[in-house]
Amino acid sequence: MDATAPLRDPGAPSAENCSVDRRELDDVIGESCRWLGERQNQDGHWVFELEADATIPAEYILLNHFLDEIDDAREARIASYLRAIQGKHGGWPLFHDGDFDMSATVKAYYALKLTGDGVDEPHMVRARQAILEHGGAERTNVFTRFTLAMFDQVPWRACPVTPVEALLLPRFAPFHWSKVSYWSRTVMTPLMILYSRRARAVNPRGIGVRELFRRDPEVIRDWLKNPTGHWIGDALIQIDKVLRVIEPAIHWAFRDRAEKWALDFIEERLNGRDGLGGIYPAIANTLMAYHTLGYAKDHPGYRIAREAVDGLCTPHAKGEYVQPCLSPVWDTCLASHAIQEAGQSAGDRAVDQSNAWLRERQVLDVVGDWKSNRGHLRPGGWAFQYNNPHYPDVDDTAVVVMALARSKEDEANREAIARAEEWIIGMQSSNGGWGAFDAENEHDFLNHVPFADHGALLDPPTVDVSARCLGMLAQLGRPKTDPVVARGLDYLWREQEADGSWFGRWGTNYIYGTWSALNAFNAVEWDMTDPRICKAVDWLKSRQRDDGGWGEDCATYWKERRSVSKASTPSQTAWAVLGLMAAGEVDSPEVERGIRYLLEAPRDGGKWEEELYNAVGFPRIFYLRYHGYSAYFPLWALARYRNLTSGNCKRTIHGM
Template sequence: MREADVPLAEVEGIGSQDLDAIIGEASRWLAEHQNDDGHWVFELEADATIPAEYILLNHFLDEIDDEREQRLARYLRRIQGKHGGWPLFHDGDFDMSASVKAYYALKLVGDDPNAPHMRKARAAILAHGGAERSNVFTRFTLAMFGQVPWRACPVTPIEAVLLPRWAPFHTTKVSYWSRTVMTPLMMLYSRKARAVNPRGIGIAELFRENPERVRDWMKNPTGHWIGAALIQIDKVLRVIEPAVHRLFRARAEAWALDFIEKRLNGKDGLGGIYPAIANTLMAYHTLGLPKDHPNVRTAREAVDGLCVRHGDVEYVQPCLSPVWDTCLASHALQEAGLKAGDAPIARAHDWLRGRQILNVVGDWAHNRGHLRPGGWAFQYWNDYYPDVDDTAVVVMALDRSGEPEVNKEAIARAEEWIVGMQSANGGWGAFDAENNTDFLNHIPFADHGALLDPPTVDVSARCLGMLAQIGRTIEDPVVRRGVDFLWSEQEPDGSWFGRWGTNYIYGTWSALNALNAVGVDPQDPRVRKAVDWLKARQQADGGWGEDCATYWQDRKTEVKGSTPSQTAWALLGLMAAGEVDSPEVERGVRYLLEAPRDGGKWQEELYNAVGFPRIFYLRYHGYSAYFPLWALARYRNLSQGNGARPLYGM
């Protein structure tokens, strides 16, 4: 046999037998973890904040569950950082707000403030400026527990929901997650809600200054002059607030309750996210709804459904990710060779088709009222808030299975919706179009910097990949505008920012796959610059890794270690740019073949995604199962095909 006839994997020294064996093992593992009805759902882990808030919620409502709270406390103690406080991601820096909430939660469940771990936490909090340095959301919690005065919180009157759309603030001008979190929170603020706190626990010891004597609670979140002006407006609103409440609160609360009830979403909860569900429960309590009220029971079931128990340890997920996990697992298994007729794919796609939202006009219609619904949510059900990203990835999974008649209507409805959700700048946001009223990120409430849902590279790349895969070319005006948006967002070093995954590796993989799908020449200088950036970021062990701290501009190059999921993204990006035969790809493949696994799932402790950059991070437990499998299978497919370009949009 001439060398040219030998599969590339063997020429480079990567034995096809080893590659096949691990692809087979990972495929079997993934198939074995599929639920009977066809879907996959893996754990979604955040930081200490959500489990701590769950304990605080129980004590707010006087619904203490000592057994569960002790399991949550064990989790909180386990993830305490070496610095004494709690980080936002594994092995991260001290974070004030997470630390204050975790300390308070542990004290509520009975931990002795003089225990070593509590003394260590308290010392760290005080050394970093004390609990008065907590963020806005934490100060709302502390105000409800009587630990800070309500003036520590920005003016957030419920009457704001009655403002007309032409007003500077309107609920449709903020993101879906902000809308669902703020609506019940504004009721809590306007009523100056007070936790039951039956054990009377406080945390005065965490403040360096008496909270009643602190005068400068309001901070300018961006340092911009607009932020400074809005702080002055906050002071004016504080004076007129009582009169506004007398005139409009009843009407505003009725509007808010109607908004919430229409979106209660059964056991998936308001918006499908923990903060909105918890705020709803506290608002119902504050308004006096009995515990056996159907809406209260529904919200309670939703929040409890986010708990994950492992023996004597438990934590609380921020939300559930079944649609996302299912469509990505389908892609990985199809890349590994499974076909439409194989049971895992057939059952997954049948389940996915049944989850398409076709009859509910969601909040996205505020800016796109002419569209018919046609998307998929991220959670089991979240009809008012279908996810553009999920929708694009589901369509690509359905389309690649090669069942045009079965999937025709689902894909057509999704295509119509995705095209209509394109924003004026050519990109796509996650849940809304034209959600870019930038000045709102300057309001005192927005110190988390994520009030809006503007177009992002990663979501836009998935939409472009989908449109290309189902037949639209770069000559199509929708595709052309999307490609122009991607180019406009490329960083000077050649990479792309990753809004929903960590970070520049994720963004660069996303963009390169989309550009490949629409037919951009892999020798385009801009593509080569991205390829050079990815190659330069490869680590000594052959893998790729990127720390969550890279969301701070002065820490863009930080790495704690290589991870299987980030290595898979880098490999998929390089292969999309025609680099299947490069030494960097071979070393990356070797890293995945040799990296530790638990059965067919790669081990990965470091966090791999983001909710809000610099504020809230995530670890998708499924990422280390399906992304490495996907990358290895694509490498096998392309190397055996002599480097042919991938046929699919991602």
């Protein structure tokens, strides 16, 4: 079902009696600021939960059974969470109230079976029926088939050839580790060891899920699919067949050297409690690779990885789940923006402490993987997690700089800002945009390989990250005629959609992208009567819902479903209102109705209620719910509205 909810008719009159009560506005802003202040850690940072789908909690259970490190008590709590988020369709979705997803459902079912759920229990019957009705477990994605192969549920030929020796290929080869995204290289490097060694789970209870297949996995021959349908994908499937024939010879000649390269790569980036790459899949693959290579459980690297993966386990009202990673830098810089918008500044304890905490985490002494295309740069960025020095995040860096710069702690912040500005400018790609972690990471050929059925192998420039970089540069005084800024603005204009919106790569979705772009154009003092800006404004207004809010479903990442809107959400309403205000629409009825929605929407102190997911890891594959978004973004929007309607605030919004 499309579930397209009713939207306000753009030609309809505004709702009556929607004026904003200033005392109510002040009260909500004050309460929200106090709520955020109470949740700031003593060292100055904020961190909120980051929730994904059933996949990672299920993978945690599978990991324990792979390693024979079963934790019955914790796994029972995770199983409770998995049961609670099962969809009405019998399976598990990729986001709240989403459609059935085959891979998430197979992993959740397998995990529950490992924890002792019987196959005849009603929830297991419903899940199994849904899997079989959708084509069976043979329809899972590549990553799930790797897991099933390690548990002897499918033959290894169900997985594309992924030899560890590929890590030794020279830079001019079609594949090179530097040509894929940071998350791909950290996940793939230990996974290649697992594939090349044909890793096998201990699985001490001997539990399988063959009942989920419509065909016997041993007789299936057409496992590999062309992820794009392009002729290149067909050709690569034929190359895969050739590689299977010569693979034993490749292993004989090069495996030892390749595994040493992989282990050196991993050990340099083990990253303490944050783990390899700071992301669950890479950390879990590292643990399984160490186990497969015979590492003792008290080996220092093994212990570090185990501690990192356990550190992602999070209590939940429904039991316990596993976060995909931790988001303290992102949460801290955004929360800082919100409280500064609400009136706090340098000299206020919350701002000073968050600034100090952020400055301490700037990466100044590690030249990360971005060096492959920008080796001349000095490091100067911030990572997303507590520690992840090889992978500073361009988006985080831009937002941190804007938070530091607006607080006016000039002496304390000047050097940090200067180093970050230098790094951000150097990370601009030749097309004028910025990617999240790398420059020039646009080797589209790789999206055709059978391994890339998730469509997220690369890290090309995106509108939202680029807009933040432009906002930062403008806030630091660079005009729109500056060559770096001008190239970035040209990139944004080229990326505008036909309907006037912009795609949101890292937040859901066109509302997020459009808010980001409009902020950037405001920051550079673009003429906001430009017809292209007006088209974006009209699009945002047309998407307002009858209740005055905005909402956009994660299903909009499928082009044929880009209009799906199930309900208004505080986060997306805040983005829409901030975007309209950036375009000069602060006095419009739409903004006023959006502010009223935020004032009236249910909340617990300073956190608005929001179940629908608000962000994306990989479009159509992996979605996220930032629990902090429904706290600091509504506060930010309300405070900006107060500032811009108070009569004493210049109507230019710098940076964000």
